[in-house]
Structure formats: structure tokens, C-alpha cells
Amino acid sequence: xxxxxxxxxxxxxxxxxxxxxxxxxxxxxxxxxxxxxxxxxxxxxxxxxxxxxxxxxxxxxxxxxxxxxxxxxxxxxxxxxxxxxxxxxxxxxxxxxxxxxxxxxxxxxxxxxxxxxxxxxxxxxxxxxxxxxxxxxxxxxxxxxxxxxxxxxxxxxxxxxxxxxxxxxxxxxxxxxxxxxxxxxxxx
Numbered sequence: 001x002x003x004x005x006x007x008x009x010x011x012x013x014x015x016x017x018x019x020x021x022x023x024x025x026x027x028x029x030x031x032x033x034x035x036x037x038x039x040x041x042x043x044x045x046x047x048x049x050x051x052x053x054x055x056x057x058x059x060x061x062x063x064x065x066x067x068x069x070x071x072x073x074x075x076x077x078x079x080x081x082x083x084x085x086x087x088x089x090x091x092x093x094x095x096x097x098x099x100x101x102x103x104x105x106x107x108x109x110x111x112x113x114x115x116x117x118x119x120x121x122x123x124x125x126x127x128x129x130x131x132x133x134x135x136x137x138x139x140x141x142x143x144x145x146x147x148x149x150x151x152x153x154x155x156x157x158x159x160x161x162x163x164x165x166x167x168x169x170x171x172x173x174x175x176x177x178x179x180x181x182x183x184x185x186x187x188x
Contacts, residue, residue: 025186029053031156035177041066047177056140056179066131066165070096070174073162080155089157096163097129157181 030049033056037045044061073093077086123138159181163174 026154027054027184027186028157029182029184030056030179031182032180033177034179035175037175038173039063041174045175050139051141058136058138058140060136060175062131062133062136064133066174068165069098069129070131071164071166071171072096072099073160073164075158075160077158077160078153078155079158080153083155086156086158100127100129154183154185157183 030053033047033049035045035047041063042061043063044059046057046059048057049055050057071094073091075091076089078089079086119138119140122140123136127136157180159177159179161175161177163176165172165174
């Protein structure tokens with residue numbers, strides 16, 4: 001079996017396990033959210049949980065137009081309930097403006113594109129590049145139907161999300177967020 005077949009089979013299993021999904025529901029609870037932001041670019045940032053810790057509300061006030069491309073670093077780590085430490089699941093580091101362009105146009109299946117589109121559709125205003133001075137809000141809602149896509153194993157998930165600008169010889173951090181979430185199975 002080639003490497004590509006293995007990864008396709010693994011992706012299919014992780015995202016489409018209907019037999020298991022019908023016998024138990026998965027719930028994702030946000031246990032801890034921390035964040036910092038650069039006051040040179042934001043007048044206020046507020047990130048908090050709602051709906052019994054199953055949804056996240058994000059409120060951002062951008063203080064001026066940000067004309068440079070924003071960059072996004074996203075890391076997901078996982079720790080099973082019986083484990084002692086987190087293991088990295090995946091890590092993305094990409095140009096946010098290019099991602100916004102990709103998520104607004106047609107194309108094939110791309111999980112990052114799907115997540116971005118879902119997040120942008122949950123907000124009060126569309127975000128574009130350049131990022132305009134404005135107030136933005138998004139709500140990350142509880143998992144639908146049988147639970148969370150991709151994240152299938154019961155345990156703790158740590159999500160780290162950094163937003164930054166690339167300068168000629170350095171990077172300038174705009175926002176750093178981190179959350180610990182717990183994925184729990186509840187049998188029907």
C-alpha cells in the first residue's frame with residue numbers, strides 16, 4: 001500500500017466513522033482559554049466560553065487598518081485520558097490572506113479551507129485582507145450531529161493559535177491564543 005493510500009484511508013477513518021458515531025455522541029468542552037494581544041493593533045480582545053463550555057465567543061476590535069499579510073500558526077496537540085503528556089497531531093503555518101482568498105473561491109476539499117469558511121460564516125462581519133479597522137465577532141458553536149470532525153479519540157486537546165506579521169528580519173505577534181479542550185463520549 002502506498003503512502004498516499006495510507007493517508008487517504010486514515011483521513012477517511014478519522015472523519016467518517018459512522019458506525020461508532022451512531023452508538024455514542026462526542027462532546028467537546030473548552031476547559032481553559034488564555035490569550036494575549038498586541039495593543040498596537042487591537043483596542044480590545046475578548047475570548048470566552050458560552051453554552052456550558054461547548055461554544056467559544058470571540059470579540060476583536062482592530063484599532064487600525066492592517067495592510068500587511070497576516071500569518072497564522074495553528075497547532076493541535078492531543079493527550080488521551082490515561083496519558084501523561086501531549087503529542088502533536090498537526091501544525092499549520094500559513095499566510096492568512098492567501099487562506100482567505102482560497103476560502104472565498106471554488107475548489108476541491110481542503111480541511112483548512114472548510115474550517116476557515118465555517119469560522120468566517122459564524123461571524124458578524126466578513127474579514128478580508130487588508131484587515132480593516134472594525135469590531136469583529138465570531139461564535140464557534142458546539143459540535144453538530146455525532147460530534148467533532150477529525151478529533152475522534154477521547155481525551156484532552158490543546159489548540160494554540162498565533163496571528164503575526166512577517167517583517168523583513170523578524171515577526172511581530174498580533175495575537176496568541178491557547179485553549180485546552182476535553183472530548184468526551186456519552187453513550188446513547
